[in-house]
Amino acid sequence: MLLLLYGLRRGEALGLRWIDVDFEDGHVDIRRQLVRVGTELLHGPVKTKAGKRSLPLLGIVREALEIQRDGQKILREEAGENWVDTGLVFTTRSGRPIEPRNLARSFARIVEQNELRPIRVHDLRHTAASLLKKLGVAPRDAMEILGHSRISVTMEIYTHGDGESREDALRKVTGLFE
Known part of the structure; x- marks a missing residue:
């Protein structure tokens, strides 16, 4: 939803934190990104000054994020002591950041399973x-x-x-x- 409706960059979506989502006032603040630099996954500012922006929390996006939040609570319970609280919206099953290449692979798998023409994230x-x-x-x-x-x-x-x-x-x- 975030990639298609808001046109977020992959790193912006992966760097989104729950504190960036304001369900009460209805906006999503894009402030950070997650990128791979060499052997490290780094959290940093968005690509440009203009990339720092606040977008309205559209109804369909709100619903998707609420589903994500509920699903993440279940994952947190299942992981128990192995959960790493990063505060990120999108995480692995143990709460860690998602590797950008893994997002690309998962997306390619979804595209293929739904018999869509091949596209990149x-x-x-x-x-x-x-x-x-x-x-x-x-x-x-x-x-x-x-x-x-x-x-x-x-x-x-x-x-x-x-x-x-x-x-x-x-x-x-x-x-x-x-």
Whole structure:
């Protein structure tokens, strides 16, 4: 949900902590990321200053996070003394951070099991950007949702044209002359 609806980067989702999710006021604060550097998994600030952002806690995301929180409570009980309390939203069965490569492998397995065309985890970010464009979201708003530092990144890299959009645009131009 977070990757597709908000266009979060993989590291931003894996670095999300429960203290970043405000169920009461209804927002999710993107402040940190989890990345592999050499042999270490490191928690650090998001990629850019613009990447630090607060997003509204959409109903469908709230539900998914509540399910995640309940599932994590069960895992914590099952792990007992082996539980490592990292405060992260997404963890292994023992509470440890999820290895980014393992997320990619799990995602690939889900894609294959559901007979979808092969896509990478990061492609969900591109999809989120393209959906924002298709829905007519102002580029500046899309840039802020995605946490880009420059609007050119949003426009050139993450939004992809499609035949339907082009046809609609040309119909509008034709309408000027009819």
